[in-house]
Amino acid sequence: MATTGTSAAHAQKSPGRLSVNSIMGSEGRYWLLIAPAVLLMLGFYFYPLARVLWMSFTFPSPGLGNYEDLIDNASVHRTLITTARIGVITTGLTLLFAYLISYVLVHAKPKVERIMFLGVLIPLWISALVRGFSWFILLRREGTINDVLISTGIIDTPLDLIWNELGVVIGMVHYMLPLGVLPIYANMRNIDTRCVAAARGLGASRGVAFRKVFLPLSMPGVIGAGILVFIYSLGFYVTPALLGGGKTLMIAEYIQLQIMDLVNWGRGAMLATTLLVTILLLLGVMSRIIDLRGLFGGK
Template sequence: MAVAAPPSRVLGASLPWWLLIAPALILMLAFYAFPLAEVLWISFTEPEPGLSNYERLITSEAVQRVWITTLRICIITTVITLLAGYVVAYALSSAPPRVQRWMFLFILLPLWISVLVRAFAWVTILRRQGLINEALIGAGLIDEPLRLIWNEFGIAVGMVHYMIPYAVLPLYASMRDIDPRLVPAARGLGASRFEAFRSVFLPLTRPGIIAASVLVFIFSLGFYVTPAILGGGRTLMIAEYIKLQILDLIRWGLGTMMASTLLIAIVLLLWALSRIVDIRRVFGSG
C-alpha cells in the first residue's frame, strides 16, 4: 500500500525556492535594509542635497578629531586585548579538559553581565577615591590620586575588559587545530622553546590572530556605553558623537553621515577578513 507524503513535504516541493525564503527576505528588507537605506539617504539630503556632510570629513577639525580619537582608542584596545587574549587562549588550549571547563566559565562570565554594570564597576575601581588610588596612597607609592578615569585610559580599560572573550575564542579555535606534536618535534630538532614557539606555533595561529584583531576592532568602533561612562563626556568616540548630533543638536545630516561612514568601514573590514580567513569558522559555523 502506498503511503501518502506529509502535506508539508508536498507543499515544500510544489513551491519555488524563492517563495520559501520570501517571508524572511521581506522582514530583512523592512526592518534592516530599508532603515539603513534611509539613513544613507538622509546623509546626502540633510540639510540640503549634496555631499556637504561628507565634505566635513576633510574640512571639519571636530569630525577629524572624533575619528582620530576613535581609531586611536580602538587600536590600543585591539593590541592590548590581542596580547592578553593570546596568553589566555594559549593557557586554555594547554589545560586539561576539566580545567578548560572552569576557564571557559570565567572567560564567558563577563558576557553575561550588563555592560552598564561593568562600566560603573570600573568607575568605582578607577575614580580618584577608588580602590586603586586608595591602595597606592595607602602604600605610600603616590601622594595624589592618579587620573585613571574620564580619559582615554579609563575607556581603554573598560573596553579591553569587555573584549577579552571576543579575542580568546577565535584564538583558541585556531590553537585547538594545531597538531600538539609539532612543537615537541621542533624542540627535538634542536630549537629552543622560544624558537619553536616563534617559528612553528605562532605562524599556525595567524588566522586566529587576524580574526581576533578584526573582530575586536570592529566591535570597538561602535562602543557607546563604556566610552560615555568612563570618558565622562570629555573623550568623544563616534557612537557618542552620533548621539550628540542627532538627539541633542538635531543635526541629522551630520549624524547620519558619521553613522554611514562607520557602517562602510565595518563592511570593508569584514570583507577584508573574509578574504584572509574562513569567516564562517570565526563565527562558529562551517
C-alpha cells in the first residue's frame, strides 16, 4: 500500500511547485549559470559607477551646476578640445600605420607573417607604464634620438620630442597600434585575393585594383579599428600623463587632477559622465551606419 502511494505521488507532478523552466522558459537554467557574474558586476561595478556619475548632479549642490562648466569654463574647454584633437590625430595615424602593417602581414610569406605578427602582439603584453618610460629614454632632450641627430650634425639644438602633444601622440600611436592592426588584419585575411587578381585581369592597374577593390573590401576592418582606437584614445590616462609632462592635459588626467588633487568631485564626475555619454552616443551613431555586430565578430 505504502509503496504504491509514494510512486503515485511521484508520477503526478505537484501543481503547487514552480519549476525554473516555467518562470524563465527553457533557457532559464542557462541564465542561472551567469547570474553570479551578473550580480558581481551589478554590486561592485555598476553600482559604484552609478554613484560617482550621480555625484555630478548632487555635489557640491543638487542641480546641473557642474554641467555649466561645459559651457563657460575655459580650462574644461581646453581639455575637451585637446582630448578630441589628440584622439583624432592618434586615430588617424594609428589607422594609417595599422593599415600598412596589416597589408604587409597578409602579403608576407607564412613564416615571415608569424614572426611579424608576434612583433605586433608583444607590445600588447607590456604595460603602458613600462612603454611610456621606454619612450623617455628615446625622446627626452638628452635621449637616444637627439644624441644621434646632434652627433651626426643634422641638428644643433635638441628637439622637443616629449612633455608636449607630440610626445603624447607618439606614445599613444605606439600603444594603439596592435588594437588597430588586429581588426584590419582579420578583415584583410578574409578578402578573396582572386578578386584583386580578377580586377587586374579585367584591365585595372595595380593602383586602380587596390583603390577600387581591395580598399573598399578592407573598409569594415578600418572602421572597426577606428572606433576601437578612438574610444580608447579619449579615455586614455597613463601615456598622456607620462609623456605630456602635465602641460598637455587630456580628459582622463584632468578628471584625476580634479578628484585627487582639488577634491572637486562634482566636476570630475561631470567630466566622467560626459566622456561616457559621448562614447555611447558615438557607438549609437556608428551602429546606425554600419553593422557593429558583424564587425566585432558577434555574428
